[in-house]
Amino acid sequence: DADFAALATSFTTSHPEVAVAVHLLPNEELKASAIRAKDQQGAPDIIIISSDNIGYADLMRLSELPPEMVDTAMPATTLQTxxxxxxxxxxxxxxxxxLLMLYNKALVKTPASDWPQLIAQHDLFNAAGVQTLALNYQEPYWFSIFVSLFGGNLTYDDTVTLNTPAMQQALQFYQQLAKSGVTNMQCGYRCVSEDFYQGKFAYAVNGTWALTAARERLGSDLGVTLFPQLQGRQIKPLASYIVMxxxxxxxxxxxxxxxxxxxAFFQRPENVQAIxxxxFITPYYQSYQTNTADYPDSDGIYPKVLAQRELSQLMPTSAAMVSVWNGMQKGMLLYQNKTLxxxxxxxxxxxxxxxDQQILAAGL
Structure with missing residues (x-):
C-alpha cells in the first residue's frame, strides 16, 4: 500500500542512483499480473504478497534465495512452512x-462468545434496524473460517482435502446463517468495510489489513473479539506472512x-516496526514472541489481535493451497442455488x- 511506496521513496532518497517504481495492485490482480509478466521485459523485480502465493513459484519463475538472504533466526517450523x-x-x-471478528461497541454491549449467543442477538439488532453480521459471503477465504470451526483442513501434505464431513457441515451452517438473516448472502467487501463503518452492521469479519481504516472510522467504538465458538470448538483463521x-x-x-x-532496507527493524x-501486524522478527511493548494500545485492540493470531493456522506454501479457491467458490455457489x-x-x-492443481503442475 502507500506505506510501501513511502518506504521506497525513502530508499531512493538515500540511494539516488537506484530508481524504484512502485505499483499498487489488488491481491488477485497482482497474482495475475505477475504470472502474465514472467516472460515480459517489464516484469517486476520484487513483489510484496501473502506467503501462501509462493505456491505459484514455478509460474512466477521466482528466484531461490541465496543463503545470506535467509533469516535463520526464524523458528525452524516457520521457515519450513x-x-x-x-x-x-x-x-x-x-x-x-x-481474518478477525470486529464489532461496533455502540451497538454491541457484550460481544458474543459463541454462535448461539450471536444468533440470539439477531432479533435485538433487527428490531433496532441494524443488520447482525457482515461477511464477504461469496469469498471462499471468508468461508474457510467455518470449515475450521468444524475441524476441517483445506489441504494436507500438498494434497487437497475438501471432500470431508467438516466441509459439508460448514456449507450447511454457512447457509443457515444467511437463511436466518444473521448474515446476508449478497454481501461483498463493501459490507465488511464501508457498511460496517457506517453502523449498518453490528459485527463484521475482516482482515488485519482493515484495522487502520476501521479504527479511523469508528474510533473508540471499534471492538475486536475472538471468533465465537460452537460447542467448544474454535475458529482458526487461515493466516499468512507478508513477504517479498x-x-x-x-x-x-x-x-x-x-x-x-x-x-535489506525494507527489512530494517525501524522500517518494519513503523508499518x-x-x-496491527507483527514484524517478522517478533512473530514467535508475545511481547506487545511496541504497540501503545490504550483501547486494547492489539492484545485481541494477538490472541486471535495465536489461534490462527499458517497457510502452507504449497501447490495444493493455491489450488483450492476456485473449486471451493464454485462448489459454494452450486450448493447455495441447490444444484448440489x-x-x-x-x-x-x-x-x-x-x-486445478494438476493444471498448475503442468505449467498451464
Whole structure:
C-alpha cells in the first residue's frame, strides 16, 4: 500500500542512483499480473504478497534465495512452512495476516462468545434496524473460517482435502446463517468495510489489513473479539506472512545488487516496526514472541489481535493451497442455488481443486 511506496521513496532518497517504481495492485490482480509478466521485459523485480502465493513459484519463475538472504533466526517450523519444495523463495516482512471478528461497541454491549449467543442477538439488532453480521459471503477465504470451526483442513501434505464431513457441515451452517438473516448472502467487501463503518452492521469479519481504516472510522467504538465458538470448538483463521518474492529470476539479473539493497532496507527493524504498529501486524522478527511493548494500545485492540493470531493456522506454501479457491467458490455457489447437496458440493470442490492443481503442475 502507500506505506510501501513511502518506504521506497525513502530508499531512493538515500540511494539516488537506484530508481524504484512502485505499483499498487489488488491481491488477485497482482497474482495475475505477475504470472502474465514472467516472460515480459517489464516484469517486476520484487513483489510484496501473502506467503501462501509462493505456491505459484514455478509460474512466477521466482528466484531461490541465496543463503545470506535467509533469516535463520526464524523458528525452524516457520521457515519450513514458508519453503516451497524445501527451498526458500521469500523474505518475510510481517506475520499476522488473517481474518478477525470486529464489532461496533455502540451497538454491541457484550460481544458474543459463541454462535448461539450471536444468533440470539439477531432479533435485538433487527428490531433496532441494524443488520447482525457482515461477511464477504461469496469469498471462499471468508468461508474457510467455518470449515475450521468444524475441524476441517483445506489441504494436507500438498494434497487437497475438501471432500470431508467438516466441509459439508460448514456449507450447511454457512447457509443457515444467511437463511436466518444473521448474515446476508449478497454481501461483498463493501459490507465488511464501508457498511460496517457506517453502523449498518453490528459485527463484521475482516482482515488485519482493515484495522487502520476501521479504527479511523469508528474510533473508540471499534471492538475486536475472538471468533465465537460452537460447542467448544474454535475458529482458526487461515493466516499468512507478508513477504517479498523475486519473480522472473530477478535475483540472477544484473539488477540483483540493487534488489538486495532495497530488500535489506525494507527489512530494517525501524522500517518494519513503523508499518506494523500502524496496521496491527507483527514484524517478522517478533512473530514467535508475545511481547506487545511496541504497540501503545490504550483501547486494547492489539492484545485481541494477538490472541486471535495465536489461534490462527499458517497457510502452507504449497501447490495444493493455491489450488483450492476456485473449486471451493464454485462448489459454494452450486450448493447455495441447490444444484448440489452438501455432500455432492464437497465432492465437486475436491475434483475441481485437484484438477486445478494438476493444471498448475503442468505449467498451464
Amino acid at each position: 514458508l519453503q516451497f519444495r524445501n527451498k526458500n523463495y521469500s523474505v518475510p516482512l510481517f506475520a499476522g495476516n488473517h 518474492v523475486f519473480p522472473n529470476q530477478s535475483l540472477s539479473s544484473e539488477k540483483a545488487p540493487q534488489i538486495k539493497q532495497l530488500t 506494523a504498529t500502524k496496521h 447437496d452438501a455432500s455432492a458440493a464437497a465432492e465437486f470442490m475436491q475434483k475441481v481443486s485437484a484438477r
